[in-house]
Every structure is written in structure tokens, then in C-alpha cells.
Amino acid sequence: MKALVHVTLKPDVLDPQGKAIQRASASLGHSAVRAVRQGKVFEIELDAADAASARRLVEELCDKLLANPVIEDYRVVSLEG
Amino acid sequence: MKALVHVTLKPDVLDPQGKAIQRASASLGHSAVRAVRQGKVFEIELDAADAASARRLVEELCDKLLANPVIEDYRVVSLEG
């Protein structure tokens, strides 16, 4: 099974890296870029008996290894295969 | 309009960070995690007349600011709003 997870800064947490990209895009002549936020995406291949247990495993990974719950949100974007 | 872009290491490029997470998951008792790959996700808010010009703008950003084409692939995951 394959899971796709997004880990992104919470909306109220400043993202200087994203801000730098937005400013840099202006220097390319693209005033049309209003905002950029940068996060992480994880592709996880795992064995699981069914989708429910796969999701539980992925959420445990997120809680313990992938995300800092104080400043980041995670979202299981897809789970398939 | 809002675009979501994934920038990931090409499949043949080693990802030590992902490997570390896979190994760490084994230490949690999850031998079921076979592989982890880590990439970047960008949420981009932009003004564009239509979807086609939005896509062109996003692809130019990827080529010039977000991805290193020698070692990374990018994918416009969604474009909406």
C-alpha cells in the first residue's frame, strides 16, 4: 500500500522560506504570485491488512516521527494500492 | 487561484532522510513500513486569467525557483479556485 502525507506549518506560523520564494518570484516579473507556503510531502510504502489499519499506522508515524503537532498539521492525502 | 506542487527527488536519487524515517519506524515496532521518501510541497496563491496561464506561471516558478531539474521532479498536483 502507498500513502501520501502532507506536513505543513499551521496557518498562523510564519514561513520565511515560502515568503522568500514569493519575493523572489516578484523579481522574475511575476507580481501575480500572492503567497507561497512550503511544507513536506512523504511517500510511504507499507504492508497492511486493510485501509483502516494502514491509516492507523500512517497516523502513528505522523504523530511520532513526521510532524511537530505544536507548529505543524499533517494530512493523509491518499492511501491506495 | 491556488496551486499545489510536489517537488521530489528523482527515483534513482538516494534519500537519506527518508531512509532514516523508515529505519526509525522499525524502532517503533513497525516492520510494516517498507520505504519512505521525503519531498517538498508548495502551496501557491496566484492571480491568473485562466487555468492555462496559471499553469504556465507555476511551471516557470518550478523551473526557476522550486526544483533542481537534475536531481528533482516536480508535479502540479492541483490547480483550482
Place this chain on the structure above:
Amino acid sequence: MKALVHVTLKPDVLDPQGKAIQRASASLGHSAVRAVRQGKVFEIELDAADAASARRLVEELCDKLLANPVIEDYRVVSLEG
């Protein structure tokens, strides 16, 4: 002139990525690794009349583009050339 800057999570901010590396090292047989913290390092080449104005410029970059002061600390590690 060349500046080297470290941007690291504040000591009280959880670092799941560092934690994953510490756990992964145990899987290599290295129980001797007690803790790992991951941060960013920036190498900045700049023109400046003297060290004092170089430092001011680097600190402004840190404040505005490189670090999130709520969750991160920065440190100008060296400034030379």
C-alpha cells in the same frame, strides 16, 4: 565577504526529524547517539564596506528571510574575507 549562519529550532521546540535520525541510529547498533537536532546552515556571499555593515546586512536577512523568530534561533557563526 562570506557569512555562515545557523538557523535552528529553539531548544523547547520538538524536532521530529532529528528524533527520527536518533532512533534510526539505534537501528544501526549505535545506542551511543543520545540526541540529534536538525537545523539549516546558510552560506552567504556579500559585498560590504566592513565587518560591521556585513553583520547588519546578514542579521536583516535572518530576521526577514531566513528564520521564524517564534520557533527558531539564528546565529552568525562566522564572517570573513
Place this chain on the structure above:
Amino acid sequence: MKALVHVTLKPDVLDPQGKAIQRASASLGHSAVRAVRQGKVFEIELDAADAASARRLVEELCDKLLANPVIEDYRVVSLEG
């Protein structure tokens, strides 16, 4: 003992993230910033009998978990305590 390690892209590998910061700095009015390269810094706390064995352990971590030797260089910046 505490080790500090830099993991940076090899000089011939394009760094779009650093490039974005350099371009963004120009938008702040700082044409004096010529180039920016972004890497990772790791702070590692470990137990070791002496400096030589600490260094061996840190280098093994770098080889196996922290750096991709094809595109990245690592450097043990300090080792103390």
C-alpha cells in the same frame, strides 16, 4: 560529547532554494547579496570513549543517514565536550 556537522550540496549542484533567497534579498534592496547556498546542520549528542571513536561514529552516521554522497558533502565542524 557534542558534534556539529554541516551537510551541503556539492558546489556544482544547483540550489534553487538558495537562489530564491538571493533573489528575495534583492527585493529588500540588498543588491549586495551575491549568492546564498542552503544546507543542513546537525547537532549530535553522543557517548564515546574518546574523540577518535566519536569521530568514527559521526562519520558513519553521515555516510548512512545524514548525507547523500552523490550530491552532498559533509563536514564535521566541531567535536567537543
